[in-house]
Amino acid sequence: MKTLVAIPALNEEITIRQVISSISSILHHTRVTILVVDDGSTDSTREFAETAGATVISHGRNMGLGTTFRTMLSYARENGFDFMATVDADGQFNPDDLPVLSEPVISGRSDFSTASRFLDPKLTPPMPFLKKWGNARVAKLVGSLSNTEIHDATCGFRVYGPRAIERVSCFSRFTYTQEVIIDIARKGLRIAEIPVAIRGEREHGKSRIASNLWRYAHLSIEAMYSVAHGHSPWRFYGKPAFTLVFTGVLTDLLVLVRWLIVGRITPYVAFGIGGLFLITFGILLILFASIADISAANRKMLEEITAMETRRIRTERSD
DSSP: OEEEEEEEESSOTTTHHHHHHHHHHHSTTSEEEEEEEEOSOSSSHHHHHHHTTOEEEEOSSOOOHHHHHHHHHHHHHHTTOSEEEEOOTTSOSOGGGHHHHHHHHHTTSOSEEEEESSSSGGGOOOOOHHHHHHHHHHHHHHHHHHTSOOSOSSOOOEEEOHHHHHHOOOOOSSOOHHHHHHHHHHTTOOEEEEEOOOOSSOSSSOOSSSSSHHHHHHHHHHHHHHHHHHHOHIIIIIHHHHHHHHHHHHHHHHHHHHHHHHSOOTTOHHHHHHHHHHHHHHHHHHHHHHHHHHHHHHHHHHHHHHHHHHHHHHHHHHO
């Protein structure tokens, strides 16, 4: 079984060599390739990763964590890997936990496993209250959008099995962690959440993703909304559309009944106009839902083609 350990990195020269050497020492007995995707570092991250023995892909400039994830995923698909683990380059994760995290996926009990800082209260690391509160709200939103229970939706310490590698999609440039969980759950793949001990704060420097909480929240919600409505456009547009149309028709019928009875609609002219606006906006939303549904169908077809091509490459590489 070929395993890829993929590490996104941006200016992590202080920790990158230690992270790579720790992974190598833990997984030395398996067919493991360590890939570092350098997302436009301006320090010596790339050079240090190469001297530590990792394969390095450099974007040349900062493209965002979501784009970095797609680079890692493409490498795994194009080179026929059976499993892919993602580990951050800042040293917050302990590579000793990789066997525990990967066990449900390797054994076939799940297609995807993600580390959780909050599933076991005894393992929850010290962190600022606002950060902990924000993580809880994001997890609840991701759980609602994915119809699955999740306690930690932002941790990047994960393992992807063959089916997850074949089928997962990510379109956000900014991040991928929440979007991937929603996408995998919506596709019916099995998710395992594994409680592990993780350092609550970086030892060196500041987080590149969550340094601005308002920007992080805005872009994360945008990404989650995008993937959720891509899977269920009628849920997001159809229900509000029919509600608007029904309300508008009901309002105008009441105004019409008054006109039939008393011969005038005053003082309810505004209600009649408002009803027409509601019907118009509802019809527009129905048209938008139809277009989004066609787009979702095209996306599913392309994802099936990608999955088949990934399986073909994996089979050829294994032979």
